[in-house]
Structure formats: C-alpha cells, structure tokens
Amino acid sequence: MNAAGRAGGELSWRGIVLGALITLVFTASNVYLGLKIGLTIASSIPAAVISMAVLRMLGRSTVLENNMVQTQASAAGTLSCVFAAVPALVMVGYWRNFPYWQTMLISLAGGMTGVLFTIPLRRALVTRSALPYPEGVACAEILHASSPEGDAASVRALASGGVIAALMTLAGGGLRLFSDGVGAVASLGNAVFRIHGSFSLALFGTGYLVGIGGGLAMLFGVAIGWGVAVPWLTALTDHAGATPQALATAIWLHKVRFLGAGTIAVAAVATLLSLMGPVASGLKEALSARHRATAGDSDRDLPPVAILAIGVVLTLTLAALFALFLHPALPFGAGMAVPVLLGLAACVVLGFLVAAACGYMAGIVGSSSSPISGIGIIAIVLLSLAMLGLEALHLLPPAFAAQDQKLAIAFGLFVLTALTASAAISNDNLQDLKTGQLVGASPWRQELALLIGCVVGAVVIPPVLNVLYQAYGFVGTLPRPGMDATRALAAPQPALMAAIAEGILLGGLDWPMILIGAALGLGLVALDRIARRFGFAVPPLAVGMGIYLPSDISVTIAFGAVVSWLVLRGRKQGEGGIGTMLASGFIVGESLMGVALAAVSGAAGRSDALALPVAPGLATLLGGAAFLGVALWFARMLRQSRRDDFGGQENHLQRCDV
Numbered sequence: 001m002n003a004a005g006r007a008g009g010e011l012s013w014r015g016i017v018l019g020a021l022i023t024l025v026f027t028a029s030n031v032y033l034g035l036k037i038g039l040t041i042a043s044s045i046p047a048a049v050i051s052m053a054v055l056r057m058l059g060r061s062t063v064l065e066n067n068m069v070q071t072q073a074s075a076a077g078t079l080s081c082v083f084a085a086v087p088a089l090v091m092v093g094y095w096r097n098f099p100y101w102q103t104m105l106i107s108l109a110g111g112m113t114g115v116l117f118t119i120p121l122r123r124a125l126v127t128r129s130a131l132p133y134p135e136g137v138a139c140a141e142i143l144h145a146s147s148p149e150g151d152a153a154s155v156r157a158l159a160s161g162g163v164i165a166a167l168m169t170l171a172g173g174g175l176r177l178f179s180d181g182v183g184a185v186a187s188l189g190n191a192v193f194r195i196h197g198s199f200s201l202a203l204f205g206t207g208y209l210v211g212i213g214g215g216l217a218m219l220f221g222v223a224i225g226w227g228v229a230v231p232w233l234t235a236l237t238d239h240a241g242a243t244p245q246a247l248a249t250a251i252w253l254h255k256v257r258f259l260g261a262g263t264i265a266v267a268a269v270a271t272l273l274s275l276m277g278p279v280a281s282g283l284k285e286a287l288s289a290r291h292r293a294t295a296g297d298s299d300r301d302l303p304p305v306a307i308l309a310i311g312v313v314l315t316l317t318l319a320a321l322f323a324l325f326l327h328p329a330l331p332f333g334a335g336m337a338v339p340v341l342l343g344l345a346a347c348v349v350l351g352f353l354v355a356a357a358c359g360y361m362a363g364i365v366g367s368s369s370s371p372i373s374g375i376g377i378i379a380i381v382l383l384s385l386a387m388l389g390l391e392a393l394h395l396l397p398p399a400f401a402a403q404d405q406k407l408a409i410a411f412g413l414f415v416l417t418a419l420t421a422s423a424a425i426s427n428d429n430l431q432d433l434k435t436g437q438l439v440g441a442s443p444w445r446q447e448l449a450l451l452i453g454c455v456v457g458a459v460v461i462p463p464v465l466n467v468l469y470q471a472y473g474f475v476g477t478l479p480r481p482g483m484d485a486t487r488a489l490a491a492p493q494p495a496l497m498a499a500i501a502e503g504i505l506l507g508g509l510d511w512p513m514i515l516i517g518a519a520l521g522l523g524l525v526a527l528d529r530i531a532r533r534f535g536f537a538v539p540p541l542a543v544g545m546g547i548y549l550p551s552d553i554s555v556t557i558a559f560g561a562v563v564s565w566l567v568l569r570g571r572k573q574g575e576g577g578i579g580t581m582l583a584s585g586f587i588v589g590e591s592l593m594g595v596a597l598a599a600v601s602g603a604a605g606r607s608d609a610l611a612l613p614v615a616p617g618l619a620t621l622l623g624g625a626a627f628l629g630v631a632l633w634f635a636r637m638l639r640q641s642r643r644d645d646f647g648g649q650e651n652h653l654q655r656c657d658v
Helices: 003-010 013-039 044-058 063-084 102-128 134-145 149-172 201-234 244-274 277-289 304-326 334-365 372-392 402-441 445-471 492-506 511-532 542-546 553-568 578-604 616-641
Strands: 181-187 191-198
Touching: 013 044, 013 063, 013 445, 013 578, 044 063, 044 149, 063 102, 063 134, 063 402, 063 445, 063 492, 102 304, 102 334, 102 402, 102 445, 134 402, 149 201, 149 578, 149 616, 181 553, 181 616, 191 201, 191 244, 191 553, 201 244, 201 542, 201 553, 201 578, 201 616, 244 492, 244 511, 244 542, 277 542, 304 334, 304 402, 304 616, 334 372, 334 578, 372 402, 372 492, 372 511, 402 445, 402 492, 445 578, 492 542, 553 578, 553 616, 578 616
Parallel strands: none
Antiparallel strands: 181 191
C-alpha cells in the first residue's frame, strides 16, 4: 500500500473529527465518574464499536481508520485521570475554581510527556516483548472480527444502558423521586457499625467490569474498614453528643481513610518492586535499539527531530506553567529557579520511571490493574519530602513556608497533576500501540493520534471540572453556603493527595494509621501470593480501595460483580459480551446526565432546581425498586447473550485508583 493510500485509510479527517466527538463524551463521563467514585471507564472498546458503526454509515471504513479513532478517544478518556490531583488545589483553598488555561495546559503538557515517554518503550515492551497486553489484544480482535450486525447490536446495547441510566439519574439526582441509596446504622455499646449501598447504575455496571475477584476484594476492604476499624475506633472515642452515624462518618473520614492509604501505598510499591528487573531490562533494550525503519516500514515511530522538538516545547511549557503558578507569591527571577527545576526534574525523571513501570504493568495485567493512585501517593510523598529538605537547606524562598506551607502544598499538587496525566497516558498508550501492532497500524500515525487525543481531552476537562464543582462541590469543600453536602462528590483521590501533602509539610499526618495500613498491606500482599498458588487472588490494591472509598461505592460495585458472576457462572471470560456494552452504557448515561444536571444547577444557582416534593421513605422505596428492576433486567440480558455476540471479548474497567 502506498503512503498516500495508507494515510487516507488510516489517519483521516473524518476519523479525527469522529474521535474528537467521542472524546467529548467519554472525557466528560470519566471526569464525573472519577470525582464520584474514583474510577473511570476504559473508552477503547466502546469507541471502536461506535466508530465502526458510524463510519460504516458514512461509507466504507477500514480497520486501521477505526483503530485510529479508538486510539484518539482512548488517550483523551485516559487524560481525564487528572481528576485524581487537580481538584486538590481547590480543596486546600489555593484555587477557588479551575482556571481554564492553567488547568488545560498542565493536563495537556503532562499527557503529551506520557506519549513521548512511551515512544522509546514501544520496541522493547510491545514489538519485541511477549507481554500479553490483554486489553490491547481484546480491542484488536474486536476490530478484526466485528460484523456490521454485531456493530449495530453493540451500539443498541450501549445506547439502551445509557438511556436507562440517564433516566434513573434524572429521577434521582434531578427530580429527587429516588433517593441515592439505603443504609443502616447499629450500635453495640460505644461501637458503631454502619453499612450503606447506592442505587447508582454506574457503580453496578462498574462491578460487572471489575469482576468477581475485584468486587469481593473491595467488599473485604469494606468489612475491614466499616466492620472492624470504625467500630473499634468509635468504641474508644467520646461520642460528645454526636449521632452514631455522624460519629462513624467522622472516624472513617479522619482516621480509617489513612488506613486505606497505607494499604494502597504498600501494595503499589510491592507491585513496582516485583517489576523492577523486567522494567530495567526493557529500558536498556529500548534505549539501545536502533531506529532504522524505512519510509514504508510499519515499525516507524515519529521522527527523532519531531520527538526532540515536541520534548523541548513541552519542557518550556511546563517551566512557564510552574513559574506562572508561583508568580502571585514570588516575583519572577532567580528565586523561582530551584522550585521550577524541582518540578521539571519530577516530570522528566520520575515521570519516565513511572511511565516505564506503568507500561510494563499494563502489559502484564492490563491498564485496569496499574496502581495509578498508589503511584500518585508515592509521588506526592517524594515531592513533599523534597520540598521539606530544600527548605531545611534554605534553597526555597521563604514564601513556600509562609501561611502554613500554603504555597509548598499547592505547588506539590500542581506538579502532581502533570505527573498523574503522564502516568495515566503512558499506562494506556502501550495497550493502544499493541492493538496497532496487531492490526498493522503505523506507529507514528498512532502516536500522532495519541497527541491529538491529549489536545481534545485537555480542552474539555477544565469546563467540566468547573461545572461539576459549582453544582455539587466536593466532600468537605463546597463553593457556596447552603448547598446539600450529602450530594457532594466524594473526590477520593484528590482528598487523599491533599491530606498527605498537608500532613507531611505541616507535620500533622496520621502516621500511626498509615503505618497500620502499611502493615495490613504487607499482610495482604503475602495473602495474595499464597492465594494465587491455589488458583484465586486477593488483590491488595482493591482491598485498600474498599477501605478508602465510601462504603456505598464498594458495596454497590461488589453487588454488581456478584450478580454478574451468578448469572455468568461456568462461562469462560469473554462470554456474555453484551454485558460490557450495557455496563458501559450505564456508566456513560449516568455520567452524562450528571454533567447535564450540574449545568442546570449551575444556571439556576441551586442544586435542587428540578426537585419534586417526595417523602424520604417513599423515595427510598421507589429508588430501590427501580434499581433492583434494572439489575434483574441486566441479569436477564446477560443470560440470553451468546459468546459471539460482540466478538467474544470483554472490556475491562480502567481504574485510575487501583
């Protein structure tokens, strides 16, 4: 195939436009879902299915063109993982909203560095590697095997799930006909027990995508956090007139979350240590590889001159962003040199190591199991300790330590945003490059599509963040007085990053709970290794998230996983593929309706603009009945599905938190 023909059938203008439109949907969905529950949906397979259906209606399409669309959409959907860091700047009071250009450019620059980092890793970790890349292989098989009839059925399933979840969200979050969930509180002496479940179809669908292993591990975390830690600590705490529910919530918020943080951090470090040898050998091969691809070779990356030029522009952009971020507190000049160099060193050196580790982990277990949150914890700890050390050596301006380390905390979180974007993109991009290898795509065109995806995603993220914050607020941080705090977005990862940065720099971090969590993490790592010898797993990261996340999130995810396992019991992975599209539809439908309701609330100036007068007890009954009805319908659809409905492959949830 000549170059012109290949370009026309691979990286086309209509594909770029379609990829951008799909990107808008999945980026908005992922930002909302991430702030709500700390998880995001992988957009590769849904984007590929939508692309095949739409491009077929517009005329003849090729596997390569569809692959470019899913590559672009996947990059943008993954970039939304900056939700794990940038909202922390609002939570610590440094920003009052999300400045468009600063938020957009830090997301863009961080994401693009992730793309560049994966280029030298591609040959060692994809082309010359036996790593399985389960999600990349699944996407490639769908691109190869899907029929026009299968495409139509997939899109119908995705749309059906989306419409149902959107209507449920409108009835609950908008009209307030349904309550958010149901729970119970009990006391035994001074010990308080609390359990809560949500009526969220997005969480239910997430449970299907996570699977029975991850779902039960999260439920195990709930049992540790709310069945052991909270009762134990409440029994030792003076109630001082607080209601049992308020006391249990406060203990979990200020104590037990750090138990989960310690578990997550140790599990992430254990994963990184186990991969240190393979990552080092892969890097050695990548850096020594000679790039001699000819013009017609399908193994050609972006030209070295282009990589160097983009790298220089990104470095200068990051330096300018760091300087502008510091400028309100510091004058431009030599005083900025040390903090700016610290930020650049973190983005380049630590960023590349993180890219290698995440990419290798994605190749082994898929993007779903790469511990982005754990790596974020490690990164903010290192950044905070580095700033403490530089302050002790008097190498940082006094402004960093002023006002209770306000500038130091904020700067660490700003740098962390770029690192998170880079880690998330590199975690996902090698899966995309594996898909491209299997379908015969040109690596350099795919890398170009990844860069385009970063641009589109970065443009969308700031307004979505602002709309959601103004409409719902975050737990503990509301933009206006009088807002309904019960409907605030949990924003679990940024809350944790802010708490760690403040704790280290101010000296108030709850080290005992973190160390207990770390010890628990070591025990879980050992338990997981023993369990794997008997054919099952206890993922330590999932257990840690079960402790750290609000109980309604983990309980509902586990419910979705158990229902799916009961229905699909005895089937091999890949059967019942309709569940992937329905579950994805649940997540996308609820997320988009959540964003739409946020826009309505923002325009009206209050969160209950559409609310109808319904008694709380009746709202709980209606919400529970509707939720169980949809769950039964979902189970029935799974049971009726056949193995080859959608190419015989299952999608996986990309979790920025695990």
